[in-house]
Structure formats: C-alpha cells, structure tokens
Amino acid sequence: MAALSRAASSAIRRPPLLLPSRLQAARSMASSLFGHVEPAPKDPILGVTEAFLADPSPDKVNVGVGAYRDDNGQPVVLDCVREAERRIAGNLNMEYLPMGGSIKMIEESLKLAYGEDSEFVKDKRIAAVQALSGTGACRLFADFQKRFLPDSQIYIPTPTWSNHHNIWRDAQVPQKTFTYYHPESRGLDFAGLMNDIKNAPDGSFFLLHACAHNPTGVDPTEEQWREISHQFKVKKHFPFFDMAYQGFASGDPERDAKAIRIFLEDGHQIGCAQSYAKNMGLYGQRAGCLSILCEDEMQAVAVKSQLQQIARPMYSNPPVHGALVVSIILNDPELKSLWLKEVKGMADRIIGMRKALKENLEKLGSPLSWEHITNQIGMFCYSGMTPEQVDRLTNEYHIYMTRNGRISMAGVTTGNVAYLANAIHDVTKPN
C-alpha cells in the first residue's frame, strides 16, 4: 500500500515519459536494499548513559561512562580550557591542518609523554601525528600494524576497555589476550601476566595501559613495570602504550608516565596513544596523539608519512579546535601551570571519593573486603560485582554502570556516595 502511494505521488512530480522505470522504481520501493540489515547491539559503555538519560527517577546515579564530574555531579570545563578558547575565538582561521595535524600540539604532547628534555624528541626520532583522541590514535596504529606488519597480532589485557577489541578487529589484526586482572584479589595477576609475556612468540605486539588501567584501575607497581620491561627486552616484544589518563591517575603527569619512561630507559622502541579527553576535559573535541619511537630521524619521517597515508582516506586531516586548545595551554607557562593544578584537583577528588566509598561500605558492616577501592587508581573501580548484581543496582536503585561491575568514580559525589554504598551493600551482602 505504502509503496503504491509513494509511486503515485512521485509520479506526479516526475515528467510523464517514464512508465517502465516507474514500475521498476515501485518494485524497488516496496523493499529496501538494506532491509536485511540487522539492528546492531548497543555499545556496552555508551549504551549505559543512554539508558541513564531515559530514566525519570530523581535518585538516579550515573557511574557508567568515564567522564569527569564535579562534586555536584556536573560536567566540568577547565578554566585553562575556557581561557584558551577565549583566545581562539574570532582570531585564527579555520584552515585545514596538515594531514599529520598540528605540529605544535604534537611537540607538546611528545614532551608530556616522553619527558620535557627527552633526547628522543631532540633527536627527532619520534614519528607522531595528531589523532582523534585515544580511539583514533589506537586505530591509526592498528591500521599501520596491519599494513606494515601483516603477520603480527596484538596481545590485549584481560579485561580491557571494550572498544580495544573493536579497533583491532576492524583493522583486521588478529588479537590474543594476556592475563592481567586477578579476580580473587581484585588486583594484578602478576605471575600470570609474566607467564603470558614469556609464552608469547618473540616479537609479539602488546597493548599496555600506561596508567589507570581501564576498567580495573589496577596498575603494576614500579618494580613490576621494570620486570615487565626487562622481559619485553628478552622477548623482543613491541610495547604499545595506551595512555588515556596521564595526570588523572595520581594527579602528577610525570608520575603517571613512569611506565613509559622505564621502557624508554630500557631502550624499547615504543608506540604510544595519548588522549586529552579526560585530563584536559576535552572529550568531544577528539584531541589526541599517536607516536612511534623510531631508530632515527629518517625512519621517523618515513613512518610519519605512512601514518598520514592512513589518515588521509579516513578523514583527510584532524580537527583543529581541540588541537589549538591543547597547544595554547601547554605552550603558555601560566596556563600550563593552571592546568596542572586543575588536573590534580580532579585526581584528588576521585581519590577522596574512593576513600569515602570504602569507608561507607565498612561503616555499613559489609563483611566483604573493599580494599581494592582505594588500591585501584584512576577513574574506574572494578568492584567485583557480578552482572546480576549490577542489574539489581540498575533496576532497584537506578544506578547505572557497565555490567562488568566497573564503577566510574568520577560519577561519585559526596551527595550520592552514601546512597551508592548502601545499594552496593544491599546487592552484595551474603544472604
């Protein structure tokens, strides 16, 4: 019926000469070329916020997406960012950046990751391009890996940010996993980790979270990083660091880059994905950087040129606004110092909420151990709750988190921590 009426109405609009094709068009209008397309499953992380937004309950709490909230549960735009944007507006043009992105933003990003006085930066040994936040940086690397090392695989920690799997899958790089999280202790399974590193074929590619592991919040200690680095040397593994929380974990960007610096000292040639989504609160601006440490300047030039070849048919050149914000802040000593203060403020609030949540649970008399809440670091706490328990939290208490039991501590406030603790206690207490 609908098809016929469409055919009729469009026949009115069209000139009269068209009988055969009108029939054809009518036939094809009745069905769709995409009628067979299946509805895709919702993204496990972003789908949580969608559900939260749809919930009318006044008690609802969103501890799903890793986006920072202040103690009033409000999103935050950093003062250093506001100031940078004031300087940008009405001033500069909006011309295309080069394919590799903003040179200034890249320079500052490399100093942040590799060290202010890094010899690798001075020697121009790092191939680096501006990328679409952390996701974009990982994807460029994965595509690069596929193109230039087509026989390689990627070892991904268990668990990891769910989108990591999607990224390397879409890049058609085969994935394996390596042991990481120890559920019993809610900490690091260091023995399992080292075992998997040793058993992987020599020269394997490993994805490592530089700090504030997502979703567990469990990081190796400095000593453990040194052992990992040594074993990587023995096995000639390639370390690819995803650093999405530099500064956000401990409050000190230098400290949060420690793992990377250890690997660099040990002579590894690393890859690194950097994101400014959380530590500068630039989420939607998609500001990030991909870097690969090369043998020498010549190789860095070659590698960068190839990374650009991957970016060009994907989006041509990266967005300018976020890059300008980052480079203005990091280039201006006052703004940079303001940023460091603000990022420490965010990290400190989260550390404070970890303490508060743990204390509340203990006060409620929970018999379970909640040490891991304060042992873990960064935005996320891997609570150890089961999917069923999480569902109860959502259905009975309107508390939204991913079903792996990951709590975004950034969503916890002095206003809701007691409510949250009470709900967690309720669903986890032994019967």
Add this chain to the structure above:
Amino acid sequence: MAPAVRAAQAQAQPQEPSADRRLSTLVRHLLPSSPRRTAEADTSATLESFPTMASQQGSSVFATLAQAPEDPILGVTVAYNKDPSPVKVNLGVGAYRTEEGKPLVLNVVRRAEQMLINNPSRVKEYLPITGLAEFNKLSAKLIFGADSPAIQENRVATVQCLSGTGSLRVGGEFLARHYHERTIYIPQPTWGNHPKVFTLSGLTVKSYRYYDPATRGLDFKGLLEDLSSAPLGSIVLLHACAHNPTGVDPTIDQWEQIRQLMRSKSLLPFFDSAYQGFASGSLDKDAQSVRMFVADGGELLMAQSYAKNMGLYGERVGALSIVCGSADVAVKVESQLKLVIRPMYSNPPLHGASIVATILKDSEMFNEWTLELKAMADRIISMRQQLFDALKSRGTPGDWSHIIKQIGMFTFTGLNSEQVAFMRQEYHIYMTSDGRISMAGLSMRTVPHLADAIHAAVTQLK
C-alpha cells in the same frame, strides 16, 4: 627509494646546502645511524635474532618501511610554501581565498563561535557516536529540503562525520559490510582521494567516463554507456554539483536521464556534496540533482561537507545520510553505522558541528550565511570571467570558454603536466599536475600573471 630518502633528508635539514645534504645522506646510509644502537648490542650480545622477526637486534620493526610519496593535492601547498618567490600563486588546494588572498572566516561563523564561548553552560562532553542530533537533522534538511518526504517519513539515517572524507569513508565501510554489491563506479576523473577512501573501505573501485577532453565538457554518451553496462545494483559515486576537479556538471535534463537509467538498473547512488551553495550561489539550486533522486522514492547515500560552504575546513564538519526504503530500515542502518564509527574514532568532534547547528537553526543567521555564501560564489564566478577575458585579450590560442562554462571552485584548464610544470618553474604558479586550478586562489591582481603563464605555456609547449 633513494630519491625519496634524499627528499626525506632534505625535509629534515632544510638549512644545509644541498651538496652537504647529499653527502650526509650517503654517510647515514653507510654507517650505523646511532651510537646508542652499538651500546645496546653490547648488553644483549647473548641474545639470538629470530628469523620470524622483522627486525635485527636493537633495531625497529619498521626498519624496512619506505617513505610515502607526498599527497598530490596537499603536496602542492607544501611546495608552494617552500617557494621564496614574491609572485607565487597557490591554485592548489580548494580552499577559498579573499580578493586579498587571505583565508576567510565567515562573519556568521565568528558570531556563532562567540555565542558558544559566551555560553557558560556549554560543556565539552562526548557527543553520541552518531554526533550532534540537532546538527544531523538540520543537515538532512539542508540537503534534502525541509519538506522532503524522505525526512517526513523518517526514512533518513544521518550521522555526523569528519567532513566529506569521513562521510565517504563511513558510508563506504557500511556498504562493504552490508550491501550485496562491492563495486563502486567513480567518475573519470574525480577527486584524488576518492579511490583510496573506497578501496580502504573494502570496495572495488571502477570508473565511468565523465570528462571529455575534446570539448572540456561532459562525455554524456560515454557516461550513459558505462553506467548501462555496470552490473545491476552497483554503487555509483555522483558529485552533487561543482564536479571536482573538472567543474563540469550535467544539466538538469541530463541528471534526469541519469536518474532514470540508474533506477532502471538498481544502481545505488552515492552523492558527494562538498559545494552546496558554493557552486551557483543558491543552496536549493545546488541540491537539485540530489532532490531529484530522493523524489522518486528510491534509496541513496549522501556525503555532505561544510568545509567550503561554511569555511569550516579544519573543523572537519560533515554528515553522512542514508535515505532508506522505510523508517524501520533507517533505524537499523543507523545502528550499524555506529559500529563502523566506534572503532574508528568513537564519536565525532564537537566544535564545528555546534557552530553549524547554531547557524542553521537561527533564521537570521541562516540568512546571513546565504548572503556570505553567495558573495563567495559570485567572486569565483567573476574570477572565471576575468581569466577568460584576460586570455582572450592576449589572443591565447585555443578555446577557453570552458573557464566560464565550468562551475564551482575548480577549473580543469586542459593544460598537460609539462605545461603545469613549466608554469610552476617559470611563473611560480602552483596547481595539481592534472591542470586543475582553484579559482578561489585567484584575485584581480593575480589573474594577469596567471593569464601570462598560461599563454606562455600554451604557446611554448604543446
């Protein structure tokens, strides 16, 4: 490899005299490149090198990687920037320039940006995977028309993407995964980045005849023949208006014939609209081809860019719309588009889309935009006329009427690559080697210089 390597070295050390650069390149080839590597060799001397690994002890896994050639379009600007000549003219990249040769931020864009900055409640949170919802709706209306039945029937799935390139790529990936035909036909010639975008999406790229060098116009017969012989259901890339690089567009009657042919063979249209409003000066006129296809009730893909018509180039603002047979299908299609986007960059950039939405939803700002857009289009049309007149007055051999017949930012001059190289060397005029010039890069001041150069090239080289 050697010339590329030397070029890389030259790029790395711009201050050294060329002879020294070549020597230092040779030196680097012949000697180990870094003392650090020798030190590493000492500490791990006991380790064997494994045959499965690409790299030697202490060296990079990417050691054998070659430098990529410069992008043919963006490389023109790179070369232009290096040229010290005071009379140089950049007619390479399609970015609008004012009469003074300066980039332009539209007044209405500045206003929108200021509004955004001044609004303290604005935040920078992640957009949804599909982008800014308001932007998506407004973009669909802009290209399909507010009264479009497809929109009213909720048959359009629109996702915000990174300008035209990003929209094409996401659309291509979607088709490679979900469409039964894996071949896309692109016009000959087309924008240099099109083949790569679609190949990397997973599609096979073929071409259909488009440009006729003899007339410097449309090879309509060849186009119809090639589309007729395409397998049923093949995807066909169409430039909505202001074809890049030729500036040659079908007439409305020709579009109608193309439409009929395509629908009769179930060929799937994939429109690339990078110049709506920029070509004729009228947003609606420049969307006619697209709307014709939507009006027959059929399905299509549409990649939209705001790079040129809103001057938002570097902000990377665009949208992919898929017009589907039904609202149900549109919902499912949108859900699958998300699966393409999430592992690519998670969600699109906020800033540019916010600017566009601010302008499109405010009727006063929208009107101001249409005026500024028309002014840009008019300046380009006037440059075409001036260049044509200048060549005529010089008696430059050949028929140059295509300069005023072609439309949009580019003119396909018909100059060959030797002539292009000659103009670069002798007159410091930069264009892509296919003879495409960006009219937006011209001004009253530089038209005579360009005319002189063309005249010299055409008379001295054949």
